[in-house]
Structure formats: structure tokens, C-alpha cells
Amino acid sequence: MANNIKTLNPAGRIAVDGALLALACLIPAASHALALPLYMLNPMLVLLLAGVLLHHDWRHALVLAVLLPVVSCLVVGMPTAAKAVCMVAELATVAVMFGWLQRKWVVWPAVMTAIVAGKVVYYLLKAVVLAPAVLVGTEWWIQLGTVVLWGGLFALLYKKV
Numbered sequence: 001m002a003n004n005i006k007t008l009n010p011a012g013r014i015a016v017d018g019a020l021l022a023l024a025c026l027i028p029a030a031s032h033a034l035a036l037p038l039y040m041l042n043p044m045l046v047l048l049l050a051g052v053l054l055h056h057d058w059r060h061a062l063v064l065a066v067l068l069p070v071v072s073c074l075v076v077g078m079p080t081a082a083k084a085v086c087m088v089a090e091l092a093t094v095a096v097m098f099g100w101l102q103r104k105w106v107v108w109p110a111v112m113t114a115i116v117a118g119k120v121v122y123y124l125l126k127a128v129v130l131a132p133a134v135l136v137g138t139e140w141w142i143q144l145g146t147v148v149l150w151g152g153l154f155a156l157l158y159k160k161v
Contacts, residue, residue, distance in 0.1 A: 016054055017064065020047050024068045028078035040138050042146045044068050045115065048091050049154045058099020065091035082129050090122035108155035115147050 024047055031038040051064040069087035073079055079087055094114045101110035127135055136143075 013055065017051070017067075020051055020064065021067060021071050023047055024072040025075045028072070028076050040142050040146070042143075042150065044072075044087055044091060045094065045118070045146075046150055048094060049111075049150060052095070052098065053154065053157055058095050058102075061095035061099070062092055065095045083126075086122050086125045086129055089125050090118040093121040094118035107158045108151065111154050111158075112147065112151040115151050119143065119147070 024044060027038055027043045047068055048061060048064055052058070052061045055061070066088050068091065069079055069084040073081055073084040094117070097114035097117045098111055101113055104110075105113075123135060126132065
């Protein structure tokens, strides 16, 4: 029997998702406690990608894409409701695009394209919903670095998990 989450029973899968949701709620507290801007590392994306790795199902990832920001918003108030809407759209784009692209492409370009598409959707929606004075708050090189880091790590682990 393979040693991965796909072999878990439904209760085990729910426990894994509960852990991912709990981590989503702990990120703001950890950010404040450590006095570090953890949002720059795109932690919700990391949790979503962990869900994809553990479940290998883009539809399950789509559910996580909605739940991660919404539960965190409702439980700890971060992100704000308007920003959570933008994050749901970003993460849902990543889940759906990766689910579609992985059937046609190899994993690394599929996940990288999905992440970049998610970023585009996020910033377009952020411009409309939040209309911020500064649209992009995190420097481009940090965002590029996290896209390459998380996408590359995901691609390395995807077939192994």
C-alpha cells in the first residue's frame, strides 16, 4: 500500500483538511507574533498546493481554495472579507488551471502557469474590489521568487507523494 493521503479513509482526509484550515487561521497570528510579513511568502498558496499534493484532486483543491481564505477571515478576521474574495478567486484559478493543464502538460509548467494565472486574476480583482492606492504591495522579485520556489517544490514533490 502506498504511503500517501490518497489511501486515507474519509475521516483521515477530513483531518488533513482540518489541519490545513487550522494552519490558515494560524498564519496571521504567527505573522504578528514573529513580526514578519509572512503574507509575502504567499502562505495560502502553499496550503492549497499542499492540499493538491496530499489529495491529487483538483476538485478537492477547489473546495480548499474557497475554504482557506473564508475560514481564516471568519475565524481570525484576516484576510479582510474583500481581500478574501480576491484570494478565493486567485486560489480557485490555480486549482482549476492546474487541474486542466496537468492533463496536457508536464507538472512544472502546468503549476507555474496556474500560479501566474492566479496572480493575474488576484490583481485584476483587487484593482476592482479594493481599488487600492498601491496595487502591488509586495515587490515583483519577491513574488517571482515565491512563484518559482513553491511551483518548483510542488513539481518536485508531485509525483513522489
